Amino acid sequence: MSGRSVYLDYAATTYVKPEVLQEMLPYFNVNFGNPSSLYSISSVTQRAIDRSRERVAGAINAEREEIYFTGCGSEADNWALKGVAFANRRRGNHIITTKIEHHAILHACEFLESNGFEVTYLPVDQYGFVDPDELERAINERTILVSVMFANNEIGTIEPIREIGAICRNRKILFHTDAVQAVGHVPVDVKDMNIDLLSLAAHKFYGPKGVGALYIKKGIKIDNLIHGGGQERGKRAGTENVAGIVGLGKAIELAVSEMELENLRLSGLRDRLITGLMKIPHSRLNGPKGFSRLPGNVNVCLRFIEGESIILLLDSMGVCASSGSACTSGSLDPSHVLLAIGLPHEIVHGSLRLTMGSGTTDEDVDYVLEVLPGIVDRLREMSPLWKEYLREEIKV
């Protein structure tokens, strides 16, 4: 193991920034009162939650009363889909989503399918873009909800959310977006973009794990996912994770205030890394280039070798990377996102995701570009596919 440590998996999760942790700390053991209590020490925690709600609302141009805190991004996604579906099933049973959503959306949709709902999974093009026209054609008289992610967690594609929002508003269909990878990283405006529901998670923008939020536009019919006490104005039960909520609020404010400069910096690093990686023979970039790509996201396929072994060797050199989304890296299924953009299985297996963030430097990029070619060579040397290619048994 080398002495260096280069974390390039910011899309999986981020560390909590010191300013954020600092603001959280008093809520563990000083201001620990249950926000629902009557006595005055609890008003401190109530106010802290309100303040956080304001900060979140401010970050996405929503109203304070439209923000509901949850236990994670997945809970927000599940709540949005199941809550809207069950509450509106008299109006229809059809939902439209895409093939490249996070599993929190896809598996919630499968659950709904097994409970009488119909789901259309829209295809995407070679860069991962959803076609708004195709989406509009998929709408029928039973359609109650459209859910399209704001930005893809694997290949960084930023979807045409404003166009999709406009279509849904026109057709009077609710529009949810999983913005877990977008919030705090690219501008999000629920009013301008006609978004009715939006999921986010603190640990993707230097807040703590275990807290997320769902924005629900005023007036939308939605069932509870977690029933119980009257917290979150009766919509989400459970004693509030006060410290976590405070952390989310601070982190989102910080992220939005630094966004413009940080995006410039990160997209510069990103493009340099992409250029360097494309020099490795038989490498390909997954996802679009330029402004439609998340500033910190790089995703490539390296032919003839397999992703996990690349990651393990990178790890042995101190580089933390991923082969897809973190939550499925324990599984053997090839990335559904890369399959959806049309790649064959054998190429999908050789995918590598490098996601950059606050701590990433020019030197980190240099270092990866220095060590990765050797790793690729070493694995290709072992690979029977590479040998076949050299013997011209495989065409590329």
Next chain:
Amino acid sequence: MSGRSVYLDYAATTYVKPEVLQEMLPYFNVNFGNPSSLYSISSVTQRAIDRSRERVAGAINAEREEIYFTGCGSEADNWALKGVAFANRRRGNHIITTKIEHHAILHACEFLESNGFEVTYLPVDQYGFVDPDELERAINERTILVSVMFANNEIGTIEPIREIGAICRNRKILFHTDAVQAVGHVPVDVKDMNIDLLSLAAHKFYGPKGVGALYIKKGIKIDNLIHGGGQERGKRAGTENVAGIVGLGKAIELAVSEMELENLRLSGLRDRLITGLMKIPHSRLNGPKGFSRLPGNVNVCLRFIEGESIILLLDSMGVCASSGSACTSGSLDPSHVLLAIGLPHEIVHGSLRLTMGSGTTDEDVDYVLEVLPGIVDRLREMSPLWKEYLREEIKV
């Protein structure tokens, strides 16, 4: 406002103990890796979660693989009920619970009722005890689940869980217990007590808010509540709240190790407080005395006056108390628990819950006993009911 500060609402929530916070801290910004990732720094967080799982399992005599972490106690309750109900609905649609459950159970049951399930709400006796014979008689051939809380959050009644567990095992019906108020406070043994599912929440035993757990005995069929990534062995999606889970583990271990001595101490304080409160004219103790009562729980009704005003005046003297469960204190509904033990509405409105814990001292008890009688007098002086009583228009 007096200079004193006496927190007597430990059942609503506790502060995080310093040892617990200490163990959590590194997981915010040093060991922040996503536990699902492949690289080696993530093995630290994986191990931390495993260790916590072991600690929880050890505390309730379960196996490590039977513990699943959640975002709060309410999520655990909702998951247990909805997950078991939906996964087993081919076997039957009948659920048995009690009238004194927490709203996380009661409102989840109402949701199930609106989705085709039938729920029997068992009554309780004047002390809040469920009658196991009555429970057995309520079982029919469609019964798939019994859910009875381990200890009541308002009046501290500890239910005959072992007897109920034995009945359920005999009749081959799944048994869930909401042990949010019990775990860390009284001995819990899922094997000995024949418990199939059990909910707990860290913030009731000096762990952080925003993390709980559901114990699910091996082999039990249960649907997911939160679908998505493969976390928690595919049963509960969402990037793990690592710091929170670590805090839960440390807190439960600490609580169990201190339980015996702390219970002795707290039940002494409790009984002294009860004796003192019973000297206030027209006061009554709610819930049982002795070993069947949670060691830190006191709940009384003070006739002719109303609970919220008592709490506000206690607050002005620095005493934090509650008039029922924290999560409904913003609501106007009188306690469903006190109604279930047979009290009339007008008496229920005058309830006061004082719950003690780690920081509670003899002096705290003395102080409450010193200030409360004056508060009661003051409110009675204003109360038309008290005047009627004095004019003998009301009999007691």
Next chain:
Amino acid sequence: MMYSEKVMDHFMHPRNVGEIPDANGIGEVGNPVCGDIMKIYLKVEENIVKDVKFNTFGCGSAIASSSMATELIKGRTLEDAWTLTNKAVAEALDGLPPIKMHCSVLAEEAVHKAINDYRVSAGLQLWDYKEHDDIHAQVHGN
């Protein structure tokens, strides 16, 4: 839930608490089942509310609303006192939490009842008032 400072002031230091032994108008509203009872005593002289006192069983905002209502009608003509609305009570208290608005309604109703009680005993005609059934039903689920 958070009360305004005004509410807390009137709760901690309620004005006009008590009974008036020779009251000539008494209004009682609410019931122990709902958890609020307000009883207002008036001493009316020459069409003026010379004195007013209250007894209340209820939450902080019920006590504060009673206190504020008595303050608002003390020394006023009956016609003036009659114009008291729950809104006026709530506004004078710098607002009440939505879930507690019914307390101000009770105060308005108790005042109206007491005035009409005086008018009956004085041989005058009753004044009409509209009960706030909506708020009652909403709050107490009927």
Next chain:
Amino acid sequence: MMYSEKVMDHFMHPRNVGEIPDANGIGEVGNPVCGDIMKIYLKVEENIVKDVKFNTFGCGSAIASSSMATELIKGRTLEDAWTLTNKAVAEALDGLPPIKMHCSVLAEEAVHKAINDYRVSAGLQLWDYKEHDDIHAQVHGN
């Protein structure tokens, strides 16, 4: 997921990587769609595995399993080598995560295929072996 130190050692320093130009037994299993291919080369002389090499496309445990399997059969008689099981491979690696057990199965199958390939070319009878269809289906969803 966590690999044992043994797995990591065989992944980082795989033994017997390569091809044998004059191999007299070759076994290839897996396919690029599933994400694992193992190719085992044998040099058999006088019923003994004189030399063995492998090429593998796959994850860490696929590479480690190949490496360990070659180590386990090197220098053994064909009869001995034939008794190699996926369990033996996994155990020699101090265990594999459940989701990765199929890698050890691939290694067993590749060895068996290579031995039978040799037996065919040597004019000997094929030995029977049971394929682990269960594990394959379970892991790859068929």
